[in-house]
Amino acid sequence: MKKPVRRVWKVLLGVAAVAVVFLAIGLTAVPVPERTDFGPSLPELRALATSTGEPLPTEFRRIVVGEGVMPDFAVVAGRFLGTRASVYQSHQVHYADGRAVILDTGCDAETLEGNMPGSRFQADNYARLQEVMRRADAIALTHEHFDHSSGIAHSPYFGEIAPRVVMTEEQLHGREPERAGFTPEVVGRLKPLRYERLHLLRPGLVLIKAPGHTPGTQMVYVRLADGREFLLVGDIAWHQDNIRLPRMHPRLVNWFLGEDGAAMANQLRYLHELRKATPELNLVVAHDVEQMAGLLQRGQVQDGLR
Numbered sequence: 001m002k003k004p005v006r007r008v009w010k011v012l013l014g015v016a017a018v019a020v021v022f023l024a025i026g027l028t029a030v031p032v033p034e035r036t037d038f039g040p041s042l043p044e045l046r047a048l049a050t051s052t053g054e055p056l057p058t059e060f061r062r063i064v065v066g067e068g069v070m071p072d073f074a075v076v077a078g079r080f081l082g083t084r085a086s087v088y089q090s091h092q093v094h095y096a097d098g099r100a101v102i103l104d105t106g107c108d109a110e111t112l113e114g115n116m117p118g119s120r121f122q123a124d125n126y127a128r129l130q131e132v133m134r135r136a137d138a139i140a141l142t143h144e145h146f147d148h149s150s151g152i153a154h155s156p157y158f159g160e161i162a163p164r165v166v167m168t169e170e171q172l173h174g175r176e177p178e179r180a181g182f183t184p185e186v187v188g189r190l191k192p193l194r195y196e197r198l199h200l201l202r203p204g205l206v207l208i209k210a211p212g213h214t215p216g217t218q219m220v221y222v223r224l225a226d227g228r229e230f231l232l233v234g235d236i237a238w239h240q241d242n243i244r245l246p247r248m249h250p251r252l253v254n255w256f257l258g259e260d261g262a263a264m265a266n267q268l269r270y271l272h273e274l275r276k277a278t279p280e281l282n283l284v285v286a287h288d289v290e291q292m293a294g295l296l297q298r299g300q301v302q303d304g305l306r
């Protein structure tokens with residue numbers, strides 16, 4: 001009897017040792033490099049954004065369609081205690097002639113509840129977003145995750161909005177597209193956008209290819225007629241601290257989400273340097289409640305869609 005008992009203990013100790021090593025590595029972040037050659041310079045973005053000579057947009061708005069909570073340890077590596085409020089929102093860029101572009105479409109109630117139990121869905125605001133999407137000139141996404149995209153796939157007006165949805169090939173064929181409602185039938189009705197590196201979506205709006213968090217991740221640079229500038233970074237960061245420090249969320253999250261941590265580390269260096277060199281550029285981290293509160297307070301962004 002003694003020998004098998006000793007063997008069981010050895011196995012258990014082995015498993016515990018592997019678990020400790022796994023956690024010790026998993027709770028650290030892929031280091032952000034000292035320098036990167038990722039990404040376009042701001043002068044290049046400005047030049048492309050204004051290249052057609054057409055009028056630039058005049059307003060940047062946002063609406064909250066849901067709220068939730070994230071554990072701190074999953075947001076910034078090395079932080080273990082506490083939680084952080086997070087927000088699910090959609091953005092709208094307006095032109096003086098009445099045209100508007102929607103950037104990110106949030107999440108319908110069922111998808112939010114099914115994937116993020118305990119989140120608070122804002123039904124009135126989501127209904128408002130859906131109404132506004134019917135009149136949008138274009139609808140684009142920072143990336144294909146359900147909390148940014150299912151407002152398209154599960155839209156009650158899908159047939160109406162489909163011709164104006166601008167999703168990239170990578171976004172339409174990302175990991176688990178059906179989780180956000182992108183069944184083969186839905187995907188079949190959308191025309192994929194194909195581009196390398198940069199794409200001028202509309203005057204003042206430039207898409208920047210940035211795979212890492214997901215294969216279809218892109219940043220969106222926005223330049224308004226009055227000179228205000230924004231860079232929507234989607235989920236490359238979950239909080240502005242990821243860019244400010246710069247430090248990513250832990251490797252466990254990379255593994256769990258299937259992220260390319262090295263690519264994201266380069267993007268965080270790019271954003272960190274951009275922020276340092278151009279403090280007037282408004283970075284928009286998709287889920288960061290505090291950052292958006294500051295933008296609203298300073299009058300850079302208007303609340304609610306119109």
Ligand SMILES: [Zn+2]
Nearest residue numbers: 145147235286
């Ligand atoms: Zn997200």
